[in-house]
Structure formats: structure tokens, C-alpha cells
Amino acid sequence: MSHQESQPNLADYEQEYGSFEWDQLYAEADWSAPDELNIAHETVDRHAAATPERTALQYVGADGEEETVTFADLAAESNRFANVLDDLVDRGDRVFSYMPRVPEHYAALIGTLKTGAVWGSVNERFGPDGIAYRLDDCDAKVVVTTTGNRDTVAEAMEQIPSVEQVIVVDDAEGAARDGDLDYHEALADAADEFETVRTSGEDDALLYYTSGTTGPAKGVLHKHRWVAGVAATQQFAVDLRPGEDLYWSTGDLGWLTGPINTLGAWFWGTPLFTYEDEFDPEAWAKLLDDYPITVLFSVPTAYRMLREHESVLGGVDLDLRHALSIGEPLSAGVVEWGEETLGVTIHDTYGQTETGNMVINNYPSMELKPGSMGRPLPGVEAAVVDPETGEVLEPGETGEIAERGDYPCFFAGYWEKPDKTADCFVDGPDGEWYLSGDLGHVDEDGYFWFEGRADDVIISSGYRIGPFEVESALGEHPSVAEGAVVPKPDRQRGTIVKAYVRLVEGTEGTDDLKEDIKEHVRNELAAHEYPREIEFVDELPKTVTGKIRRTELRDRTEDPTAD
Known part of the structure; x- marks a missing residue:
């Protein structure tokens, strides 16, 4: 056998x-x-x-x-x-x-x-x-x-x-x-x-x-x-x-x-x-x-x-x-x-x-x-x-x-x-x-679904948005190697979803590509979940275990001059 x-x-x-x-x-x-x-x-x-x-x-x-x-x-x-x-x-x-x-x-x-x-x-x-x-x-x-x-x-x-x-x-x-x-x-x-x-x-x-x-x-x-x-x-x-x-x-x-x-x-x-x-x-x-x-x-x-x-x-x-x-x-x-x-x-x-x-x-x-x-x-x-x-x-x-x-x-x-x-x-x-x-929910069949750390959840216009779903949708775009999302303060919505994206090697990061990625996520998820702002980066900050350091990205988003 x-x-x-x-x-x-x-x-x-x-x-x-x-x-x-x-x-x-x-x-x-x-x-x-x-x-x-x-x-x-x-x-x-x-x-x-x-x-x-x-x-x-x-x-x-x-x-x-x-x-x-x-x-x-x-x-x-x-x-x-x-x-x-x-x-x-x-x-x-x-x-x-x-x-x-x-x-x-x-x-x-x-x-x-x-x-x-x-x-x-x-x-x-x-x-x-x-x-x-x-x-x-x-x-x-x-x-x-x-x-x-x-x-x-x-x-x-x-x-x-x-x-x-x-x-x-x-x-x-x-x-x-x-x-x-x-x-x-x-x-x-x-x-x-x-x-x-x-x-x-x-x-x-x-x-x-x-x-x-x-x-x-x-x-x-x-x-x-x-x-x-x-x-x-x-x-x-x-x-x-x-x-x-x-x-x-x-x-x-x-x-x-x-x-x-x-x-x-x-x-x-x-x-x-x-x-x-x-x-x-x-x-x-x-x-x-x-x-x-x-x-x-x-x-x-x-x-x-x-x-x-x-x-x-x-x-x-x-x-x-x-x-x-x-x-x-x-x-x-x-x-x-x-x-x-x-x-x-x-x-x-x-x-x-x-x-x-x-x-x-x-x-x-x-x-x-x-x-x-x-x-x-x-x-x-x-x-x-x-x-x-x-x-x-x-x-x-x-x-x-x-x-x-x-x-x-x-x-x-x-x-x-x-x-x-x-x-x-x-x-x-x-x-x-x-x-x-860790935040999550259980479905009707008893399966658990991860929604993010308690301090990672984004609230925008009253909607609770877990980063994992958005990051998964980002990762399915053919030009995206990996991405991470964090809240960015916004006068109208309280916060918006901002995405930091590392592109597939050899891909040029253009404004047209940003719009295409936004549209891709909007179609995959919902209108309130897509990243309204995208920034291309060479690398994402990670812990020594390889997990994305969203805390560092949040700090960078709130203070763009931060290292």
C-alpha cells in the first residue's frame, strides 16, 4: 500500500x-x-x-x-x-x-x-x-x-x-x-x-x-x-x-x-x-x-x-x-x-x-x-x-x-x-x-478561523476588518510576493486600511499597479476591506520567527519619518 x-x-x-x-x-x-x-x-x-x-x-x-x-x-x-x-x-x-x-x-x-x-x-x-x-x-x-x-x-x-x-x-x-x-x-x-x-x-x-x-x-x-x-x-x-x-x-x-x-x-x-x-x-x-x-x-x-x-x-x-x-x-x-x-x-x-x-x-x-x-x-x-x-x-x-x-x-x-x-x-x-x-470565530461545522491578534484588528467606518483576509487577497495578485495591512488614521473614516506590499522580483511598482491591486482585493472581499492606500517596500519587517511585525508598520504609518 x-x-x-x-x-x-x-x-x-x-x-x-x-x-x-x-x-x-x-x-x-x-x-x-x-x-x-x-x-x-x-x-x-x-x-x-x-x-x-x-x-x-x-x-x-x-x-x-x-x-x-x-x-x-x-x-x-x-x-x-x-x-x-x-x-x-x-x-x-x-x-x-x-x-x-x-x-x-x-x-x-x-x-x-x-x-x-x-x-x-x-x-x-x-x-x-x-x-x-x-x-x-x-x-x-x-x-x-x-x-x-x-x-x-x-x-x-x-x-x-x-x-x-x-x-x-x-x-x-x-x-x-x-x-x-x-x-x-x-x-x-x-x-x-x-x-x-x-x-x-x-x-x-x-x-x-x-x-x-x-x-x-x-x-x-x-x-x-x-x-x-x-x-x-x-x-x-x-x-x-x-x-x-x-x-x-x-x-x-x-x-x-x-x-x-x-x-x-x-x-x-x-x-x-x-x-x-x-x-x-x-x-x-x-x-x-x-x-x-x-x-x-x-x-x-x-x-x-x-x-x-x-x-x-x-x-x-x-x-x-x-x-x-x-x-x-x-x-x-x-x-x-x-x-x-x-x-x-x-x-x-x-x-x-x-x-x-x-x-x-x-x-x-x-x-x-x-x-x-x-x-x-x-x-x-x-x-x-x-x-x-x-x-x-x-x-x-x-x-x-x-x-x-x-x-x-x-x-x-x-x-x-x-x-x-x-x-x-x-x-x-x-x-x-x-x-x-488571538481573535477568531468558529463556523457552523466547528472549524476555527483566525482574524488576527486582538491589537491588529482594523476598525474603519465602524467595520471590523481582520488583517489576514486582506493580506491573503493581496497575496493572490500575480504581482504581489507578500503584503501586510495596518490601520492609518483618517479624518473621515477614523482609519483606513493601508497595505505595505513587496512585489514579485522584477515587477515595477507603478500607480497603475496600485490601482489594479486595489481592484483585485475589492473584487475578492468587500468594498470596505480593500486597502485605500498602498506602499511598495523592498522588505517587510519581521520578527526573528518570520512573523510580520505589524506594530512596526503601525508606528511607521502614524509617523512616516520613523525608521
């Missing part, structure tokens, strides 16, 4: 959602009881014992270097790291990484969890101030990095009194500092056996920081029970088939999406593919041609760029059977492009650092409505609620997307910020809800 013909893991959404229990997942996975649970054991060591030669990680470096890491290899390497780390930290201490997608990064993650320490990571796109803030906020004790990143870490450490040790992986791009531990030298002298600390599902495991685009970043704490939730997502939404798939999740361990897909895949014993370098359409096309990658998980920006440069996919022999996206809603046009060019439907998923996982998804067995977020993960109760009263709204009514339940991925709280944690919850008539800060 081919991949395309085989039945999805979630064959009947309604039946599974109505009957799902978390104890059922534990039984199916034959894993330890939640009262004695360690993520490292569940994702690596039990597979190293049962199927030691199975591939855990297929690595391709920026220079084309290849390395295949088995579960036995990963267990032994992480044991060595744990033995080194065990002399440096106590249970519950924070260990952070700042490094690329290299095999040592994954071994450090698993090894840290084996010691009972708490793992966190900072994406390489952050500079010294971003590193310093996060490590200082949680009193991190150890940092794992590369020689190429060592100068940046050193600059950050001038502001951090808590860090006692830096462990450095030599990548031939920089130099270690006095007092650093050389990763490979230290591990060469360490034993390859280690007794994993007996943690419970309620012990601290992961500390990841929000991106902090609307205020200081907050540390989001997750427990070892977190792994049960990501296992469910990888089973139902990612639809992993152990023994069949090679799974390329393009996310970095510097964001929680990285551990979600890495550890979720390993929970089921599925090999993970990773590429060290940043996104490049031609390089990605070659990787998809050279390796039997069956499941691809990436972000809308990457899919949009592949679509813009789809000629690189000409002649590529794809093994894909499933593709997913997270970060921002996918437009219908990108979904259609995926079906025509990649041969698969790109399934949108939705989650936050606080929810620890993707909690609303489109599933392979379910009818897909392009542009929709999908439906809740089995085991998660989701609704659109009034953020003031917690009352569940009727289908079609706009409110705040909210979740609740005994879902093991829900965060344990913001690091040492109980007031901020409490602000995320509202007591409703039928119980408490976690408020996402």
Missing part, C-alpha cells in the same frame, strides 16, 4: 475527539506512568534499548557534510553529556543553548533532561541583548554554544552574573575562551552510561521565551508531562508512521516548535531530518530530491518563497505524502499551489509557546477548508469566548480563541511572573479558559 493510499492515524475525527483519553495514549505507546516520567527516556532511551540501530537523526551540514545518528548513538552521546553536566548543575538548574542545527545540539538537549536540569534555548537570530535578557531572567547556570557564536555569547555574559560555565562545540569559525569546556574533549573522557534522574510528569523540563514583540519576553515553563501532548499531535496532525517516514521539521531548537517536532517524532521512533543552514529555495529543492523525505513541516514564509521560486522544483522527484505549516495562517492560494506543485495539501496548524504544542489543526482525514485553522486536537477543548466574561460565543461571532482541559502541554506558568500568568485566564459561566490573545 502506498503512502497516499494508507489510512491516516486519525481516521475519524468525530469519533476520536469524542472518545479520546490521555491514558489511552500512554497505553498505546507502552510508556512509563506519568508519575515517573522523563522526556529523555520516553523519546530516546527506550528506543535505544528496543531498536538501537534505527535512525534518530539524518543531518546535512551547511557544507553538505552528512551524518546519520542512530538512537543508540544519541543515547550514548547524551549520556556522556549528562555525565559532564552532572558535575556543573543541580536538579532544576537552567541550561541554555545558542547554536545551529547540528547533532551536538540534540545530544545536549537530551543529556540536559537526563540530569533533571531544565532546558532552554535562544535562537541564533537574537543578539547579545536578547540572549542576556533571557539568561539573566531565569538565572541560567550553563550555556552551550559554538566557537562561531562565542563572541556574541561573551558580549551577552557581560550582563549575566549567573552563568558559571560555557560549553563550546568547535565549528572552526571562532575561538573558545579561557575557562570554556570543549564539548568533544569533555565528552571523550566521559562515560557513555548514565542513570537518568527519576523525574515525575510534574517536574520542570523546558523553559522557552515568548518572542516579546509587544513587551518584554516571558519565560514559559513546561513540565515533563508535556511530551504526552506533543506525542498526540505527531500522531494525529503530523500523522507520523513509525518505520515509514523521514520527517523534515525545518524548525530550530531555539524555538519551542523545534522540540515539539523533534521530541514528538522521537517519541514514536520516527527519524528526523535536519539541515544546518538557513532557508534557500534551491538548496531545499535539492534536499527534497536527494533524501526520501515523506513529511515536511515548515512556516508560511518558506512555502511562499518556494512558490515564488517554484522553478527550482522542476525535475525534483518528491517523496512527500504530507506537509504542514505553523506560525501564520496559510492563504488558500498557497494551499492550492502545494497541491499542484508539491503534490500534497499543506495542512495549517495553530499553537503558542504557552499551549506548548499545536492545539488546533487540519487533519489528513478531515475535509480541508482553505484558510481555516482547523479543529481542536483530541484531548483539548477549544472555543471562541468573550474575553471579559468567558462566555462561549455563537458560531460566526468574533471573540478570543481559548482552550482548556487536562491537556498535558499547557504551560505551568510564566517564569516568576504569577500576575502575568493569571492575566491569561478568565472565569466563564462553565469554567476557566486560557485566553490566547
Whole structure:
């Protein structure tokens, strides 16, 4: 039976959602009881014992270097790291990484969890101030990095009194500092056996920081029970088939999406593919041609760029059977492009650092409505609620997307910020809800539809306009690579919709083209939603995760002289 013909893991959404229990997942996975649970054991060591030669990680470096890491290899390497780390930290201490997608990064993650320490990571796109803030906020004790990143870490450490040790992986791009531990030298002298600390599902495991685009970043704490939730997502939404798939999740361990897909895949014993370098359409096309990658998980920006440069996919022999996206809603046009060019439907998923996982998804067995977020993960109760009263709204009514339940991925709280944690919850008539800060609505079929962040909605002439619909319509114009819309003050209407548009390469930005784009959006949507003003730009400002920084665009719109 081919991949395309085989039945999805979630064959009947309604039946599974109505009957799902978390104890059922534990039984199916034959894993330890939640009262004695360690993520490292569940994702690596039990597979190293049962199927030691199975591939855990297929690595391709920026220079084309290849390395295949088995579960036995990963267990032994992480044991060595744990033995080194065990002399440096106590249970519950924070260990952070700042490094690329290299095999040592994954071994450090698993090894840290084996010691009972708490793992966190900072994406390489952050500079010294971003590193310093996060490590200082949680009193991190150890940092794992590369020689190429060592100068940046050193600059950050001038502001951090808590860090006692830096462990450095030599990548031939920089130099270690006095007092650093050389990763490979230290591990060469360490034993390859280690007794994993007996943690419970309620012990601290992961500390990841929000991106902090609307205020200081907050540390989001997750427990070892977190792994049960990501296992469910990888089973139902990612639809992993152990023994069949090679799974390329393009996310970095510097964001929680990285551990979600890495550890979720390993929970089921599925090999993970990773590429060290940043996104490049031609390089990605070659990787998809050279390796039997069956499941691809990436972000809308990457899919949009592949679509813009789809000629690189000409002649590529794809093994894909499933593709997913997270970060921002996918437009219908990108979904259609995926079906025509990649041969698969790109399934949108939705989650936050606080929810620890993707909690609303489109599933392979379910009818897909392009542009929709999908439906809740089995085991998660989701609704659109009034953020003031917690009352569940009727289908079609706009409110705040909210979740609740005994879902093991829900965060344990913001690091040492109980007031901020409490602000995320509202007591409703039928119980408490976690408020996402995202606006949306549910349709008559139970599908969720994203309308934007609460502070992104545009009110013009009394109409509420969500940016996503307008931006999706912009993106379907043949001359538009991507666009973003924000409110612009207007004496008559209060505000109007202003669009910042990046054109397809080689397109001339003329006044006639602006009018044509306006007309296109007006025809796609409604007369009150089209952008009354368009500005062509070379690039759109984005967060380090690739999301459009509408806050910056709003500031620029209100003050045209602002940088």
C-alpha cells in the first residue's frame, strides 16, 4: 500500500475527539506512568534499548557534510553529556543553548533532561541583548554554544552574573575562551552510561521565551508531562508512521516548535531530518530530491518563497505524502499551489509557546477548508469566548480563541511572573479558559478561523476588518510576493486600511499597479476591506520567527519619518 493510499492515524475525527483519553495514549505507546516520567527516556532511551540501530537523526551540514545518528548513538552521546553536566548543575538548574542545527545540539538537549536540569534555548537570530535578557531572567547556570557564536555569547555574559560555565562545540569559525569546556574533549573522557534522574510528569523540563514583540519576553515553563501532548499531535496532525517516514521539521531548537517536532517524532521512533543552514529555495529543492523525505513541516514564509521560486522544483522527484505549516495562517492560494506543485495539501496548524504544542489543526482525514485553522486536537477543548466574561460565543461571532482541559502541554506558568500568568485566564459561566490573545470565530461545522491578534484588528467606518483576509487577497495578485495591512488614521473614516506590499522580483511598482491591486482585493472581499492606500517596500519587517511585525508598520504609518 502506498503512502497516499494508507489510512491516516486519525481516521475519524468525530469519533476520536469524542472518545479520546490521555491514558489511552500512554497505553498505546507502552510508556512509563506519568508519575515517573522523563522526556529523555520516553523519546530516546527506550528506543535505544528496543531498536538501537534505527535512525534518530539524518543531518546535512551547511557544507553538505552528512551524518546519520542512530538512537543508540544519541543515547550514548547524551549520556556522556549528562555525565559532564552532572558535575556543573543541580536538579532544576537552567541550561541554555545558542547554536545551529547540528547533532551536538540534540545530544545536549537530551543529556540536559537526563540530569533533571531544565532546558532552554535562544535562537541564533537574537543578539547579545536578547540572549542576556533571557539568561539573566531565569538565572541560567550553563550555556552551550559554538566557537562561531562565542563572541556574541561573551558580549551577552557581560550582563549575566549567573552563568558559571560555557560549553563550546568547535565549528572552526571562532575561538573558545579561557575557562570554556570543549564539548568533544569533555565528552571523550566521559562515560557513555548514565542513570537518568527519576523525574515525575510534574517536574520542570523546558523553559522557552515568548518572542516579546509587544513587551518584554516571558519565560514559559513546561513540565515533563508535556511530551504526552506533543506525542498526540505527531500522531494525529503530523500523522507520523513509525518505520515509514523521514520527517523534515525545518524548525530550530531555539524555538519551542523545534522540540515539539523533534521530541514528538522521537517519541514514536520516527527519524528526523535536519539541515544546518538557513532557508534557500534551491538548496531545499535539492534536499527534497536527494533524501526520501515523506513529511515536511515548515512556516508560511518558506512555502511562499518556494512558490515564488517554484522553478527550482522542476525535475525534483518528491517523496512527500504530507506537509504542514505553523506560525501564520496559510492563504488558500498557497494551499492550492502545494497541491499542484508539491503534490500534497499543506495542512495549517495553530499553537503558542504557552499551549506548548499545536492545539488546533487540519487533519489528513478531515475535509480541508482553505484558510481555516482547523479543529481542536483530541484531548483539548477549544472555543471562541468573550474575553471579559468567558462566555462561549455563537458560531460566526468574533471573540478570543481559548482552550482548556487536562491537556498535558499547557504551560505551568510564566517564569516568576504569577500576575502575568493569571492575566491569561478568565472565569466563564462553565469554567476557566486560557485566553490566547488571538481573535477568531468558529463556523457552523466547528472549524476555527483566525482574524488576527486582538491589537491588529482594523476598525474603519465602524467595520471590523481582520488583517489576514486582506493580506491573503493581496497575496493572490500575480504581482504581489507578500503584503501586510495596518490601520492609518483618517479624518473621515477614523482609519483606513493601508497595505505595505513587496512585489514579485522584477515587477515595477507603478500607480497603475496600485490601482489594479486595489481592484483585485475589492473584487475578492468587500468594498470596505480593500486597502485605500498602498506602499511598495523592498522588505517587510519581521520578527526573528518570520512573523510580520505589524506594530512596526503601525508606528511607521502614524509617523512616516520613523525608521
